[in-house]
Amino acid sequence: MNVGFIGLGSVGAAMSRNLTKAGHDLIVYNRTRSRAEEMQSLGARVADTVSEAAFGVEVLITMLADDRAVQEVIFEPGRAIESLSERSVHISMSTISVDLSRRLAKSHAEKDQNYIAAPVFGRPEAAAAGKLFILSAGPSEPIEKCRCLFASMGQKTFMINEDAPAANLIKLCGNFLTTTVIESLAEGFALMRKAGVDPRKFLEVLTESMFSAPVYKTYGEMIAANKFEPAGFKLPLGFKDNRLLQAAAEEASVPMPMASLMHDRFVAALAQGLGNADWSAIAQVTYKSAGL
Amino acid sequence: MNVGFIGLGSVGAAMSRNLTKAGHDLIVYNRTRSRAEEMQSLGARVADTVSEAAFGVEVLITMLADDRAVQEVIFEPGRAIESLSERSVHISMSTISVDLSRRLAKSHAEKDQNYIAAPVFGRPEAAAAGKLFILSAGPSEPIEKCRCLFASMGQKTFMINEDAPAANLIKLCGNFLTTTVIESLAEGFALMRKAGVDPRKFLEVLTESMFSAPVYKTYGEMIAANKFEPAGFKLPLGFKDNRLLQAAAEEASVPMPMASLMHDRFVAALAQGLGNADWSAIAQVTYKSAGL
Amino acid sequence: MNVGFIGLGSVGAAMSRNLTKAGHDLIVYNRTRSRAEEMQSLGARVADTVSEAAFGVEVLITMLADDRAVQEVIFEPGRAIESLSERSVHISMSTISVDLSRRLAKSHAEKDQNYIAAPVFGRPEAAAAGKLFILSAGPSEPIEKCRCLFASMGQKTFMINEDAPAANLIKLCGNFLTTTVIESLAEGFALMRKAGVDPRKFLEVLTESMFSAPVYKTYGEMIAANKFEPAGFKLPLGFKDNRLLQAAAEEASVPMPMASLMHDRFVAALAQGLGNADWSAIAQVTYKSAGL
């Protein structure tokens, strides 16, 4: 397919590489142009402007850092929404707010464009291996049409429902659950360490019995090793997702004390200088509070 | 082997049945004698007293509700520790405090008896199917000798280390992690419900991606169904384990804010009349606080 | 003095009445005009527009519900900042964000206008009696000039420092402390009630010993009576202030777990239908969680 791709961070770059390898015709844009140029050798064209990346494509994929970046790219004067043709599809794969997703759905509909929310689970390694989990929501026909794209990027695509923002809510809530796993492991490991039991023994028991899931294995290893750099997913991005979740919870009037605890952990982590670490470094706040 | 078995609650009864079926020679004791008599048809003998169940056996297994029950059975005048012979083995499979486990290790050692801590993960169904996960810690030779017993009761036996109380600490900490899973799911599901997204769709995404572990499947189903009776593991027992964990954390000077949050949830659940429900009914406290 | 006054809610109306009684020459504006007209009998003039209320006055006082209202009144086209003359003074007495106060300071300075932040402590009764506590911050000369105005509205005016937003931060933090008093009393009273001790006896002990402050007396009475309507200060406004505090704390990277707890209480209160009650009705969330 004829695809525009905006946003070549570590996950976005891997995704666009996999799309190119699968034979799709890509035109890529990145604010820092050098990252886009790396894609040229694989056959992608480089757009000079957002508008160029959106112009005439069947599908525009955005994979950007936050709400502000998406708003800039889509809504600002001379930006994507004006260049996309009728019946084209915008797949927003960034982790953005439920509120912005709602606004995108509305704005694209007004222009007879299709909007799909398709945020992903997976760290850069998973993206590189085409092993992302993709949560797609929106009108079913365009989603059907884009299945081959999803298949090039992920190991599995979930069909949430026809209401695009539902995928964003599930994504944010999944990230919230990941932070609770990090914190619970950090508290447990701190106890093991101070009681003289090897945290890795505890982790082995967990991951070979009731807790045999990737999220425990991946983060358990990092927290047991107490090593959080280089970052696969930077702490300030994790904090941003926590804020978006809290905003959705406030809007729906749902008190979430665990989300509040995670909020406090993120703030403390930044106060303690962990802004460049992986988001799992919130475990260090827990360790330090225990005198470790 | 020649085995005394004390404590025929729903899990203990299943374990003793599996031992009998595997050909071991059991003498069983239960405070409410009728539950012991049910074992007679399977070939077990019924002891009239704790002392009789412990006298002359190679291995004594205890599977009781709490510290007090274990203390009564083992330490009170005329009780098991006096009837066990030298070199016999006491396998304590109950979920008890680290502190009591330490005291048992010491007391049995003074009498030249062997002490193994072997708490289990698994609800009654798992016990019936011989699918428990067993965490064994203590001196390696007796553990080796008891492997065939563990094999009859569980699908996997972990060797923690030679310090028996380490198994109890890991067990308590595993239960703590389970409570955090329950609470995080409850908060997430409350948000889904109020935002109009089917919690089961969210659960499907979780358990087929990063959170593909039994603990999410088992409790996710219960919390999505908002149905917590009949109880597989009663709420007050879960609260007891939370207290034992907090005691261990206090002793080691490890602040565990998530454990404190769970403490508050258990207290609220009891205040709201959920004392007969499964421990996952703490989710209802979360639901109610959100006005659901 | 020649004073424009915008915002005649229950506190603002009382303040403007006291200014008029003290002989100041007021021109008042309120979105709902009828509330402004009530002031006419006291000698105040009624402005048809914000601009009219700001035009030519020596001092403009704003006492509005939230950031949005202040922004609209001051910054929107045809609004106050354009009508105020050079060297006039804007006294912002609303409880607004530190961030907006910073922006006001900057914008007024660019127009050679003076900006004073002077938020207040005190419920409507205190405002009526001229017993507010006023926290003033900003350039000292204009503050000196406005002392007579403050004296007509409050029992005491604090001079914070020359940086206007400092007064807003202190105000928000004072409101935060008030919420912690409400919650701590609610938890204590819940315990007294369930243990069969009269909460009023506990309150008497507190307020006649170490806790002999108005904040304990005022809220203690309300929480003991479990009566939160009519509202002196509506719960959603208290929640707004909690949010503004959390924003300031995030900006400064200060984890405030008590502020997070209060956040959760406000969300729960709204979920449980307490949006029209006094902000101290967060105590009912605590009562309900205890099964009361």
Added chain:
Amino acid sequence: MNVGFIGLGSVGAAMSRNLTKAGHDLIVYNRTRSRAEEMQSLGARVADTVSEAAFGVEVLITMLADDRAVQEVIFEPGRAIESLSERSVHISMSTISVDLSRRLAKSHAEKDQNYIAAPVFGRPEAAAAGKLFILSAGPSEPIEKCRCLFASMGQKTFMINEDAPAANLIKLCGNFLTTTVIESLAEGFALMRKAGVDPRKFLEVLTESMFSAPVYKTYGEMIAANKFEPAGFKLPLGFKDNRLLQAAAEEASVPMPMASLMHDRFVAALAQGLGNADWSAIAQVTYKSAGL
């Protein structure tokens, strides 16, 4: 009156001095005898044993560190309850559990002895100045008889009710409220410090307006100065009181999230080496978590 006095810590020593000065005839006992001997110059007799201090006195006052100390002194073989005569009065002024107070009430009643619970608010300086606040509960006639004693030790004596443990509950709950004041001030001061506002200015505003109570003045000064030694009330004792409160709350099924937060603060403070500091040093945990 003829008074036995057991427990000469910093507060107990000051209390017994004031009783002696007021003309009462004291016989004092302290585990570390040297502290008792200091009382001889003031005219008190020194008892060699607990039993001697209790024998034949009209009133026995105990002022000890914790439940265990009180239990030892009163209940162990050869201890006070056996030496006290019928109709004598035991005034328990220590901060003990509601549960132990209940047990004391019952045991003294069985021996036809009177039991009054009369815990106090006040730090050592207040005790020295005879300015304690005394919370008395129990049978009214003996309390009436002991009024002159209370008057020598405190500035005010509250009559709670006829159920002695009620005084202990109120005392524990008062200490809980004090910890919430410490934490709320610490969070607020951390924010002020990082935002460049002098915490003492904030404290001045508080204590001269809505928060004009001794508890804010005393602890506000200490937390602003960030100086927590020498300890007026040691942190581990404050933690003990937190535990006793949580036990009472558990028994009554009252979830108290603020008490849980304070629990975590105490554990963190001990983990961070603050065991010899004043209990208000929990503020340092808050400061450190903010990177201060």
